[in-house]
Each structure stands twice: as C-alpha cells, then as structure tokens.
Amino acid sequence: MKTTHQRTVRIGLLGFGTVGQGVWKHIERNRRALELRLGASLEIVRIAVRDSGRKREVEVPSGIITTDTIAVAEDPSLDIVCELMGGTREALDLTERVLRRGKIVVTANKALICEHGDRLFTLARQAGGHYFYEASVAGGIPVIKTLREALVANRFSRIYGILNGTSNYILTRMEKEGLEFSTTLADARALGYVEADEALDLDGIDAAHKAVILAFLAHGRWVSLDDIIVEGIRDVTAEDILSARNLGYRIKLLAIISRDFQNERLVVRVHPALLPSNGIIAGVDGVYNGVSITGDVVGTTVLIGRGAGQDATSSSVISDIADAVFMLQGAPAPVISEEDDGVYRELAEGLSLGGPEDIKAQYYLRLHVADKPGVLAKVAGVLADFAVSIATVDQRAHLLEGTASLILTTHETDEKAMEQALGSLAAMSDLLQDKPVRFRVFDPGEG
Ligand code: NAP
Ligand code: HSE
Secondary structure (H helix, E strand, O other): OOOOOOEEEEEEEEOOOHHHHHHHHHHHHOHHHHHHHHOEEEEEEEEEOOOOOOOOOOOOOOOOEEOOHHHHHOOOOOOEEEEOOOOOOHHHHHHHHHHHOOOEEEEOOHHHHHHHHHHHHHHHHHHOOEEEOHHHOOOOOOHHHHHHHHOOOOOEEEEEEEOOHHHHHHHHHHHHHOOOHHHHHHHHHHOOOOOOOOHHHHOOHHHHHHHHHHHHHHHOOOOOHHHOEEOOOOOOOHHHHHHHHHOOEEEEEEEEEEEEOOOOEEEEEEEEEEEEOOOOHHHOOOOEEEEEEEEOOOEEEEEEEEOOOHHHHHHHHHHHHHHHHHHHOOOOOOOOOHHHHOHHHHHOOOOEEOOHHHOEEEEEEEEEEEOOOOHHHHHHHHHHHOOOOEEEEEEEEOOOOOEEEEEEEEOOEEHHHHHHHHHHHHOOOOOEOOOOEEEEEOOOOOO
16 A cells, blocks of 8 residues: 555666566565565556567556667656666666666676676766666575675675576486486576576576676676686586596586685686585585675675576565665665775775686596506606696596596696696597596585
C-alpha cells in the first residue's frame, strides 16, 4: 500500500532478457514487502530491447518496450537505469549517457566494469550519480557488499574461489559422471548455461573479469587481463579429474587474489587448480559459486550460493536498486572512485602487481609419452635440471598402443622453474605424443 508521502522511484531497463525479466518478475512478486522495506514505491516505466517483437516470458504494459536505447538512457524522468544488456560497446555509451546526467546506473555487466570501471566510477562520482554492480560478481552472492561494507574493517590477504558457474558445472559433471569435456560442454550448451561467446566461460575470461572487480574493491587497483594469468578449463580431461581424485584432490577453476602486505605485491590469477577434496571451496559443485575471503581482523569468511541464472542475479540487481532508492532518499552513497577522495587509490599506495615470480606451488603434470625404456628417466632429468623435485609418479597404459600417461606431482616449486621445465619437456617431441599439461595445486590453508 502506498502512503501519500511515499516517493515513487522511476526505473528504466536497458535489456529485457534473462536478468531483465527476472528483475521485473521478482519486483512484482515481492512488491509489497520490498516497498515497505524501502519506504518508496518502484515503477519500471521504460524498457529498451533489440527486438521489440520478441515474445517475453513476463507480460508488461503495452508501450513501455522500445528499441530506442538512447531515449531510455536519456529520459530525464528516470531515477535509476539498469544496464542488463551486456557487451562493452553500446553498453558503455549508454552507461555514460546515464551517468553524465547525474543519474544512478545498476549493472550486472562484469566485462564492462572490468574494462571501463575506472572511468565509469569516476564519471558517476563527478556527475553526482552512482554506479552499482553487485550482480556483476558471483550472481546472487552478496560479495561486493560484503567486501565494501560488512568486512570494511579488514585488509585482505587472500580472496579466492569459484566465480564461473558454467565451468564449475562442467567440471562437476565430468567428475561425478566420468564424462569427457566435450560431452559435458554439449549438455551445458543445451541447457543455455554457456555464454554466447564461449571463450568467456571456457577460457577463464569471465572469472578473470570478476577477479579484477574484486581486486579493485579490496585493493584499490585496476588490473588488466593482459598482465595476469588467465587459463580456462579446456585442457582438463576426465583422466586428470580421476588422477586428481586418486591423489586426494578435486579440480576447480579458481580465481585467486592475494596480497603480500610485507612486500606490497598483488597477484591476481585465474586457472584450474587441484584443491584438497575435503576443503570448503572444493565442495562447491554445479553452477554454484564460492568465495573465501581472508581478512586480518575477521579471519576467513566463506560465501557460497548460486553464481548465475535469472533468479540469483535478479536478487543482486534488486539489492542494488534498493541501495539506490536509499540514496535517492538521502542516504550517503558508498565510496567507489579513487579520483576525488583518494580513498581507493591510497589502498593501492606502494603496491606493485606480482606475476609468475611471486607464485610458488606444487604442480600436477600429465605427459603422454612413448612407452619405452628410459623415458621416465629423461623426464625426471629435465625436471631435475630446473630444480623441480618430483613428489609422486603414476604411469598407466594409454589407449594408444605403445604409449603411456605419466602423471606426476611435484614438491613446491617456483612457477618460473616449472614453466622452463615444461618448455624443455615440450621440446622432447620424439618422446611426447602431445603437449604436456600442468595444473597448479592450491593450498587453501584451511584447518
Ligand atoms: P540476455 O538474456 O542475452 O539479454 C540481453 C538483453 O539485452 C535482451 O533483452 C536484448 O534484447 C537486449 N540487448 C542486447 N543488446 C542490445 C542492443 N544493442 N540494443 C538493445 N537491446 C539490446 O542477457 P542476460 O543473461 O540477461 O545478461 C544481461 C547482463 O547480465 C550481461 O551483462 C551478463 O553478463 C550479466 N549477467 C548475466 C547472468 C546470467 O545468469 N544470465 C549472471 C550474471 C550477470 P532482445 O531481447 O530483443 O534480444
Ligand atoms: N557465464 C557466467 C557464469 C554467468 O557461468 O558464471 C554469470 O556471471
């Protein structure tokens, strides 16, 4: 029920696909509770799409759908515009149009923030509006708010976790059902889990976009994907998953953001990793995401929830709409830009970006070799040349006659030494049937 003094907040949507329609549906479904909590009423008054003739899963009043995205972005009567269309070209232009007018944008677009967050946050602050982005990382998990508000007392030495639901779905099914990557990928495509640009999910790019956002939030520094390790799950085979399991590990696509406060080095990386099977993040399956946050005051906090999909993502978008409504009613906006107040920039003062030289890990190696005398000794010799010490070896016959799979794990080794050893192994073309594959073992430091 609307009271006479209650403000009506006018909302425009750019995009009315999976997430846009979810936002509509859930505002309608929980309208009364939501409006009581917010002390304002919400009205979605304009929606821009690409194809206005497309059948939608929710019914909206006639006339509010348009293909004129600019008209929505520049509509002076709107208080909040939700950019739920994706992409980085038109979405950038439209977001800038809204922010320049001092309005509030709510987004789920991690690629756009990762590429242009710096200037968009600055623009929002300078023009007196705001840019909210809870839905951009880990779907329905409130990780942005947790870092920005609930855990504000902390400095974060490590944040790591599973940030891409599609990869996690594929790896989980490969493990549970003994399936190969290609079979599981086909199922994931059929279920609509895989992004139109599959590389985003399969090559670790989507998880890296999210890691970059978390790194900025935690450490005040924007990191380029070109400067960090970004590896996806395409090289993971059913054999790797089984071998890892026999060694007491599960393979997950991890995003890791670690800061060494003594040497002021920040390392951001995304890659498949072997995690001890009994760990909390190792147990996060299917399209779920999980994020472990270690702060110097609170210790370790783990958040687990649905990382993608209409409902979970809408929950985060609506949470941002709620914050925007509070802001419109006089609550101060959260700090987001380093430009004006220096807060975020100072978090990164003296901080340099680390790379392979900062990584030490145990490694898992899979080599497909000719099954003949002396091969194992040669492999061991190459590893020894680079001071890589072998921890375990398992050799089993490969389907291809006269060849074998050699699965090795190493003791803790420098990433650089491992890369050099891999280069030398790869050059042994007379012994190797295909390129050597290595995954890092990740120590979650739990317990
Ligand atoms: P989607 O289902 O493909 O919907 C995109 C919507 O944007 C559609 O309504 C489309 O119009 C409209 N659109 C796209 N380009 C447009 C253009 N140039 N002009 C006008 N309209 C345009 O995408 P989604 O899954 O809802 O994702 C939206 C955003 O949320 C993306 O940034 C995505 O990365 C992010 N996100 C999604 C999820 C998820 O689980 N789906 C989770 C987290 C974050 P038509 O309908 O007419 O084609
Ligand atoms: N493709 C993304 C994922 C969607 O699988 O996690 C949610 O951001």
